Amino acid sequence: MKFEVTILGSSSATPVFNRNPSAQLLNCNEKYYLIDCGEGTQQQLTKYNLKAARIDHIFISHLHGDHYFGLIGLLSSLHLNGRIKPMHIFGPKPLLEILEIQFKYSDTVLRYPIEFTPIEADESRHIFSNQDLDVKTIVLNHRIPTTGFVFEQKPRQRKLVKEKTDEIPMAYYAALKKGIDVEQPDGTILKSGDYTTPADAPRSYAYCSDTMYDERYFETIKGCDTLYHEATFMHELLDRANETHHTTAKQAGEIARDNGITKLLIGHFSSRYKTLQMLLEEAQSVFENTELAVEGRTFQL
Numbered sequence: 001m002k003f004e005v006t007i008l009g010s011s012s013a014t015p016v017f018n019r020n021p022s023a024q025l026l027n028c029n030e031k032y033y034l035i036d037c038g039e040g041t042q043q044q045l046t047k048y049n050l051k052a053a054r055i056d057h058i059f060i061s062h063l064h065g066d067h068y069f070g071l072i073g074l075l076s077s078l079h080l081n082g083r084i085k086p087m088h089i090f091g092p093k094p095l096l097e098i099l100e101i102q103f104k105y106s107d108t109v110l111r112y113p114i115e116f117t118p119i120e121a122d123e124s125r126h127i128f129s130n131q132d133l134d135v136k137t138i139v140l141n142h143r144i145p146t147t148g149f150v151f152e153q154k155p156r157q158r159k160l161v162k163e164k165t166d167e168i169p170m171a172y173y174a175a176l177k178k179g180i181d182v183e184q185p186d187g188t189i190l191k192s193g194d195y196t197t198p199a200d201a202p203r204s205y206a207y208c209s210d211t212m213y214d215e216r217y218f219e220t221i222k223g224c225d226t227l228y229h230e231a232t233f234m235h236e237l238l239d240r241a242n243e244t245h246h247t248t249a250k251q252a253g254e255i256a257r258d259n260g261i262t263k264l265l266i267g268h269f270s271s272r273y274k275t276l277q278m279l280l281e282e283a284q285s286v287f288e289n290t291e292l293a294v295e296g297r298t299f300q301l
């Protein structure tokens, strides 16, 4: 099952040096989930050949503009392009009011419904579930209420061993994949364990947008396979990071190291850094398996 994320924006605050504000597209089993929607997200989707019409769920971490100024444009374009299926949006409560007022004064009546789920940033909550995924919030420590998100695959099914299942009716496959033994009409039993191998372990992706280092949210991200964490500054600017409620690259490495993470992606880079190699090296000095979450890169989760 596909479980991957494509980075659409890696910049904090403003678009600079060909870097866009925050947005990522998660593909889970060929369903698209948009995580944050900074200015320019529509063009980024087009650039990387990702069809906006396929997005049915949008998760907004907080109401700083670099995380949602692209949303009204995206929603308007979908309307103009004839969308009728609902769009599910998860975000801070005032976001709905912000959207509604923009639609009101542009005299826009959307052709499709917005199903809005307000998110509180007081405790980690389970906010979404379907056949592929569970999503829960991460309470971050930023200047305004902010949550990250953990996307966790549902438990997977056992895998058929093709050479062994070729001779048995396909009607039995579903039960065998669920681990159920099947009795045939002649009374013989087909044991699931004889025809299948164990399922792959469900994988998880934690998205920590804007936050300062704060041990209170570590519990929620512990043991995730991949962690995206903001790393706005080099550690020499720790005071500035604390003042603005952001994280340094070194701290991002420490958070990955101390929470059983397998792979770390860093992003949300300050416009003061024209190149990013030193931020990468600083994080890697603490946690080697770190990569830059920059525009156009796709990571298998």
Ligand SMILES: [Zn+2]
Pocket (backbone or CB within 6 Å): 012, 013, 022, 064, 066, 067, 210, 268
């Ligand atoms: Zn930001």
Ligand SMILES: [Zn+2]
Pocket (backbone or CB within 6 Å): 062, 064, 142, 210
């Ligand atoms: Zn912010």
